[in-house]
Amino acid sequence: GAGVSQSPSNKVTEKGKDVELRCDPISGHTALYWYRQSLGQGLEFLIYFQGNSAPDKSGLPSDRFSAERTGGSVSTLTIQRTQQEDSAVYLCASSRQYNEKLFFGSGTQLSVL
Amino acid sequence: AQSVTQLGSHVSVSEGALVLLRCNYSSSVPPYLFWYVQYPNQGLQLLLKYTSAATLVKGINGFEAEFKKSETSFHLTKPSAHMSDAAEYFCAVSPVSGNTPLVFGKGTRLSVIA
Numbered sequence: 001g002a003g004v005s006q007s008p009s010n011k012v013t014e015k016g017k018d019v020e021l022r023c024d025p026i027s028g029h030t031a032l033y034w035y036r037q038s039l040g041q042g043l044e045f046l047i048y049f050q051g052n053s054a055p056d057k058s059g060l061p062s063d064r065f066s067a068e069r070t071g072g073s074v075s076t077l078t079i080q081r082t083q084q085e086d087s088a089v090y091l092c093a094s095s096r097q098y099n100e101k102l103f104f105g106s107g108t109q110l111s112v113l
Numbered sequence: 114a115q116s117v118t119q120l121g122s123h124v125s126v127s128e129g130a131l132v133l134l135r136c137n138y139s140s141s142v143p144p145y146l147f148w149y150v151q152y153p154n155q156g157l158q159l160l161l162k163y164t165s166a167a168t169l170v171k172g173i174n175g176f177e178a179e180f181k182k183s184e185t186s187f188h189l190t191k192p193s194a195h196m197s198d199a200a201e202y203f204c205a206v207s208p209v210s211g212n213t214p215l216v217f218g219k220g221t222r223l224s225v226i227a
Contacts, residue, residue, distance in 0.1 A: 004156070033214055040122070042219030043157075043203060056214065091157070099145070099207050099215065104156040 002026075004105035006092050012111045013082055021077040021108045025094030032075050033102065034067060037089040046090075049075060050098055082112045115140045117204045119218035127226050132176075132191040134221050136204030139185065146187040147205040147215065148178055157203065163187060165209070174198070199225045 005024040013019050025032050034046040045059040049069040060066070064082075069075040079086055089109050093102040120135040138146060148160040161172025168180040174197075178189045187204060204218040 035217070040219070042119075043205075043217035045214055045216065048214045093157075101159050101162070102149075102157075102215065104149075104158070106156045 004092055004094050004103050006090075006105035006108050008108060009106065010109045010111075012113065014113055015084060016081055018078065018080045019082055019110065021079075021090050021092075021110070023075045023077070023092030023094075023105060025073065025075070025092070026103055027073075029094035029096050029103070030072065031095045031098045031100075032069055033093045033095075034075070034077050035091045035093065036061075037091055037107065038087075043091065046077070048098075079110075082110075084112045086110060087112045115144055115206045115208060115213065115216055117146075117206045117216065117218040119202075119204050119221050121221055122219065123222045123224065125224040125226060126194045128196055129193050132189070132194045132198065132223065134189040134202050134204075134223065136178075136187045136189065136218060137185050138187060138204075138206045140206060140208070142209070143180075143182060145207045145209060146178075146180060147207070148172065148176070148187075148189050149203045149205060149217075151201040151203065151220075153200065160189070160202070194223075194225045196225050196227065199223055 007022045033048040035043045064080045067077045089107040091107045093104045116139045118137045146163040149157045150160045151157045161170045163180045171177045203220045205215045207215045
């Protein structure tokens with residue numbers, strides 16, 4: 001596609017439910033990144049993929065968070081047993097090579113009630 | 114670990130005035146440095162980047178930033194603010210090599226007053 005696509009754009013869920021956030025990177029981009037943007041906290045790195053592997057998972061806040069990437073393309077970020085503090089905008093970005101210019105999606109606004 | 118500090122979570126300037134957004138980095142060796150901008154209801158986009166070539170880097174929309182190793186700074190400037198410059202600006206740092214991804218600052222919201 002023309003840009004990084006994220007779905008859904010908005011997600012409202014109840015505390016304790018699981019959610020899946022999807023990211024479609026730009027075709028041909030080998031690197032894919034997940035960040036979380038909270039009010040007043042800037043962008044918090046979560047995880048990145050080089051191809052289908054994730055060399056650095058240290059940013060995931062807890063074991064309730066997991067992510068995978070298949071076929072070197074689509075990635076899914078899963079949050080299990082959501083908590084209110086998980087409410088944030090989850091941003092996905094991709095780049096042609098690792099740490100080259102990042103192209104960001106518009107994000108998924110997650111609200112946990 | 115590398116980090117960036119953006120001084121001022123909110124900066125307000127008058128239209129036509131100088132824009133100065135401050136960013137200081139922490140790194141044992143000169144890193145790569147970036148400024149990203151997020152316009153209202155849009156995704157982040159790259160404004161400019163420093164990758165150890167010229168220390169004065171020019172970006173889009175009339176913005177530029179100067180890498181100053183002695184001050185560990187990478188401040189963003191624009192001579193004359195325009196209403197359309199109102200946005201959130203993020204400074205980011207990455208190592209020249211290695212597997213550490215971009216680390217972003219907390220952002221500075223720029224307001225432009227008519």
